[in-house]
Amino acid sequence: MxxxxxxxxxxxxxxxxxxxxxxxxxxxxxxxxxxxxxxxxxxADGSLVTHDGEVVGSSLIGQPFDGEQWFHPRPSAAGDGYDTLASGGSNLGPESAELLATVEERRAAVAEANGVDPADVPPDAVTASGSGLDPHISPAYAGIQVDRVARARGLDPADVRALVDEHTQGRVLGFLGGERVNVLELNLALEERGGS
Amino acid sequence: MSATAAGLLQIVLLLVLLAVAFRPLGDHIARVFTSTRHLAVERAFYRIVRVDPEADQRWSTYLLSVLGFSAVSVLLLYAILRLQDLLPLSLGFDGMAPDLAFNTATSFVANTNWQSYAGESTLGYTAQMAGLTVQNFLSAAVGLAVAIALIRGLTRRRTDRLGNFWVDLTRAVVRVLLPIAFLFALVLVAGGVVQNLSEPHDVTTLGGAVQSLIGGPVASQEAIKLLGTNGGGFFNANSAHPFENANALTNLLEIFLLLVIPVALCRTYGVLVKDKRQGYAVLAAMAVLWGAALVAVTAAEVNHSGTVPQAAGASLEGKEVRFDVWASALFANSTTGTSTGAVNSMHASYTGAGGGMVMLNMMLGEVSPGGVGSGLYGMVVLAILAVFLAGLMVGRTPEYLGKKIGRYEISLVALYILAMPFALLIGAAIASSFDTTRASLLNEGPQGLSEILYAFASGANNNGSAFAGLSANTEYYNTALGLAMLIGRFTTMVLVLALAGALARQRPTPVTAGTLPTHRPLFVGLHSVTVIIVAGLTFFPALALGPIAVALA
CATH class of the missing domain: 1.20.5 (Single alpha-helices involved in coiled-coils or other helix-helix interfaces)
Known part of the structure; x- marks a missing residue:
């Protein structure tokens, strides 16, 4: 040396x-x-999605949706919500009082907005994803939003439910990952179906 | 299909993929480092950089090559990060601050890939490609080279020569890492991972909001990030980000990629020591540790005990719907059992037991199955310790693969085992002692201590994952974690190469009836238990105050 x-x-x-x-x-x-x-x-370009000829985002990246007429995504900890320049989770721990309060608030708000029992609100509706950009929700969370969206758009709930079923993806190859509904694609299909 | 059946099936598929790759890849790596022929492109490479590929180096020269190469790697990466605003495709970002650039440069050169910054709001594409992608390859290649040098120490006799670092480095890149990374980068793109050079621009979303459409040369970095057990994400959310890990299939491939070389190296080891059973024994010890931890992490996450997971109805905070709990736990266990540190879900929000288990995976010293090269040499060092302990029990001079483990050899082993806990516990103790350093914590109480412990476990073991609540971009954490990463990576390499040099000098002793066989289940058990006891004795007090307290809350 x-x-x-x-x-x-x-x-x-x-x-x-x-x-x-x-x-x-x-x-x-x-x-x-x-x-x-x-x-x-x-x-390679990001699986872009267009509507009326305009790019409205990526089918892989979640977007914020407010308002009765849309299916809502999961809570997001990315910036002020679905901020692609600030991806990430809440990083709050399993005993965090702050996270507990947030979860309870979300449960009450989701239950009220969709007119369901708080016990029927699924876990993904009250938790933020790791990326903050999760494009999916569980079929259960889509399910409890059907009546609200149908009412807001003046559509038959059965039609909206059929649309949700059509956009429900099973596990990849039948066993990889989770069952899910892509919120942007579902909302896009709704928009193309019409209604008020 | 029930979630349990589906979860078990994806573990089976992962094991099948690894089993299929095990022999061909392991044999290929063995050939790469024993072949006496240089490829034409390699000969051209050696000519351009003016190194003599035929020079056989002493252990000390091999070490100086490792250290010299890593030192200039840190300096060049530091310069690129500091001056990135002058480079093309900088996306308008400024150069990094000095402490952050130091931390990031040491982090990527030490194969840790701890990130105190968020990629999408800090780094331009040139810094990502010419700075970080390059070190994703080279830090893994250095680890592989050192592991091969240690094997040469075990197999060569009465020589002071361990091979040529520049040849080992070049072959690791040209014949192993680059072809596999290129192939899987394309596979990942096909699955949805982005690969472009477009600058971010705003679009109006369907709901009328504004969202920036991001991109970048992601897949080319993603493939080597996992294959090289690096783990540094292109984006802040790492492999939880849909543009890094688009669906459950890319997710499984990413887990496969981060495990495949550390696992196949056991085959390489068996081939090179001319006793394949030795390789299987090392693999078995790794598999026992990985498997037991997987059961623990998965059970904890599926059962979701703890206040918040119970209130939410599942441990889904920080997890993606497309992966769900099982695939998240499988990724978390594999990324912490290797020294990868990529995450597809946020470990900070795991249950107390799940988060504690992934932390313990790192504290075992990254040997289940560990990083590229570092997992194997870590496991061989612990095997030597196990042989030594067995030798003490029966009062016989211990041997491993015919090489005597004397006072000098076991002293190197002891120092190796002390280096990582030293960096971990001292760094964490200082961090938890001052108001200013505690101000970085997001969570309070035991979970806060867990954030600090996790950070230094991650740094000292060159993992790079985080309980990301910790605001680590401060001068203390950037500097202390940078030093922990350097100590964890390079003091251990010094000791491994010194050990290799000492072993190579010996003439092997013949096997007798009194020799402890190191390929039988009994030794696999002793080997695994040694790993657990060393980590347990070292870290139990700290773990009791952090994750164990959270789990019992």
Whole structure:
């Protein structure tokens, strides 16, 4: 071990590092970008969703929806809610008094807004996701919103329920992950169906 | 299908994928580091950077190469982060502050990928690609090289030469990491992970709100983030972010990627020591630890005990609907059992027992199955300790793979085992002692202590995940965690290479009736128990005040 040895090795290391930076830091990501854009352009660009010819977001990224006529997403801890420049969860712990109060408030609010018993409000409706951008809700949470949305839009609840069923995705391959409803896609389908 | 059946099936699928990859990948890695032939592109590489690929290095020279290379890596990354505003595609972000740039540079070079910043609001694309993606590859390659050097120490006899670091590094990248990462980056894009160079721009959402449409070269970083057991997210939400982990299938592939090299290295180990049973024995010890922890984490999350999970009806705070509880627990256990630290759900909001278990995974020293290279050398060091303990019981000079474990060797092992707890406990003790450092806590009481313990466990073990309530972007945490990461990564590498040098000098002793076999279930048991006892004795008092207190609340 000696200083001159370390200097000599560091100098060699710098040459290796610079060449690797060109290969791994520039050529590799650009090559992946090029191939992805050619082969999987839609996904590579963020699975964009359009409405009336305008891009309204990504089917993978949740959006805020307020108002009676929409299906509502989960609570979000990303910025003021679904802020893509501030993704993340609440990080509050299992014994947090603050989180407990928030959960109870959400349960009461969701129950009242949808006219259901507080005990029927599912867990995903009262908890914020890890990303704050969760595009999905559980079929149960979509289910309790059907009557409210149908009333607000002047639609037959059975039609809206059918729409929810159509947009309910099972587990991937039958066993991976959870059952879910994509809120943006469901609301888009509603909007295209019409109603007030 | 019930949630339980589905959850079990996805574990089965993961194990099948790992089993399929085990032999071919393990054998391939063994060939990569024993082949005497250089690929044409490698020869060109060596010519350009002017290193002699035929030079066989002493352990001390190998070490100087590791340290010199890592030192310039920290410096270059630090410079890129500080000056990123001068680079193209900076998205208008300023250079990082000095303490944050130090923390981030050491973090990515030490294969930790702790992040005191949020990617989407801090870093431009050039810094992500030319700075962070590069170290995602190289830090993993360094870990792999050191593990191979230790195996050479065990297999070579009466020599002071351990191989050539530059050749090992280059081959690790060119023949192992780059091809697999390239392939899986494309697979991830096909699944929905983004890969573009568009700058963020606002769109009006369907509900009339304004949302920024983000993008970036994500998949190319995501693949090596997992394959190299790095774990640093392109975005703040890491693999919980839909653009990093789009659905339950990409989720399973990501878990597979972060486990596959540490697991397959057991095969490589068996092939290189010319006794495959030795590799299976190490794998079995890793699997016992990983499996037991998986049962504990999953049971805790599914049963959702604790005030808030009970009030909500499930442990879903910080978890994504598309993954649900089972796939979140599987990811959490695997990312903390390897030194990855990517997260698909927020560990801070796990139940007391679930969060405590993932913390304990790290405190075991990242050996179940551990990081790329570091998992294997960590496990071999602990096997040597287990052999030594067994030797004490029967009063016989212990041997491992025919190499005597004498005073010098066991002293290196003891120092290795002390380095990580030193960095962890001292850093955490200072952090919990002052009002200014406690001001960073989000939660109070035991959960607050857990935030601090988790941060230093994550740093000292080069994991990088967080109980992210802690506001770690302060001068103290950036500096202290940066130092913990360096100690956890590089003092251990110094000791491993010194150990490799000492073992390589020996002539192997022949196997006799008195030799303790290290491939039988009895030794696997002793090996696993040694891991648990070392961690238990070291960390039980701290765990009792943090996560255990939360779990019992």
């Amino acid at each position: 000696n200083l001159s040895g370390l200097v000599r090795q560091s100098w060699a290391g710098l040459r290796v590092l610079l060449l690797f930076t060109v290969i791994l830091g520039i050529a590799y990501p650009l090559a992946v970008t090029g191939v992805s854009q050619l082969a999987f352009g839609d996904q």
